[in-house]
Amino acid sequence: MRDPLLIWSYLAQGPLLWLTATLVAYLAGDACFRTTGRQSWANPVLIAVILLALLLWLTGTDYATYFEGAQFVHFMLGPATVALALPLYDNLPRVRKAALPMLAALIAGSVTAVVSALLIARAFGISGPVLASLAPKSTTAPVAIGIAERIGGQPTLTAALVLLTGIFGAIIVTPLLNALNIRDWRARGFSVGVAAHGIGTARAFQVNETAGAFSGIGMGLNAVLTAIIAPLALRLFGG
């Protein structure tokens, strides 16, 4: 038998190993999600990220090497966003009927997300570029990074905050809105799309297709509104 170290050094070079690991970790996360009866705390993204982070740490692999393989999965974010067109199209009659509630919820949710994040962070002594990185965290990653760059934030910090917001929003949305007794799927989906972008939308699709469609719309509309609100809010509440 060949030296296992040689095989490892071959595998560590190419994308095959980490692409496979990403898919397997996701399937493990998805299996946990299903066996717990689709509990929101068993979020498949969170489980897969923890498994992969452990694996990278155990094998001493850096993120750049991992991303060589995982970039093929990462690339699919774009096409999946375009694919949201179909549930949106399917729900168009519903969407037309809900124009006013959507507009009101968009403004309320978006302003709350930006202003409350800035106020809480400032109360705990955060200022400057870190505050600017936090402002756009509820919007989808490419837009959030663009906004952060314009208002003096750090793009990599913003990317991490965006993802953490998404995972937390996806976990909290079901128990939170159950506690508030809000049973309208449109309201449930739309609000999580505004507050927790694509990861919230992924959660909404796991639960109900109408919620998913409205979540996708909330995410898209909030991408536009946050680009306008974040710089203003930072000037007003950024200290």
Add this chain to the structure above:
Amino acid sequence: MISTLAIILSFQLIGEIASRALALPLPGPVVGLILLVLTCILRPSVAAHIRGTTLGLLQHLSLFFVPAGVGIVAHGDLLREDGMALALALIGSTVLAIAVGAWVFAAVARWTGSTDPEAQKGPNDA
């Protein structure tokens, strides 16, 4: 499946070009999404054609966030310094934004009479 992928990628490509050429505040994929909805309205046969593969793709939307999620760990040192304050800001603002957004949606739907009896969560839903 391949033809659906080609359609979706083409819309993303057109979206990217339009977003950059016109300096839109929206990322390319979101522009592609809007153009694809318009196309489906004009040509419902397109929606029927892409349905199977597209819904399959969306069922695993979570998967596509995993590589970027692993990046949080790679940038852990960025979060360490202000970690507690940032965590409180994220948790507080996300809870408030979801609660306020959903409540306002439901309240305005009631006031404007645009409630939707078919879109109500049943007692046995997740």
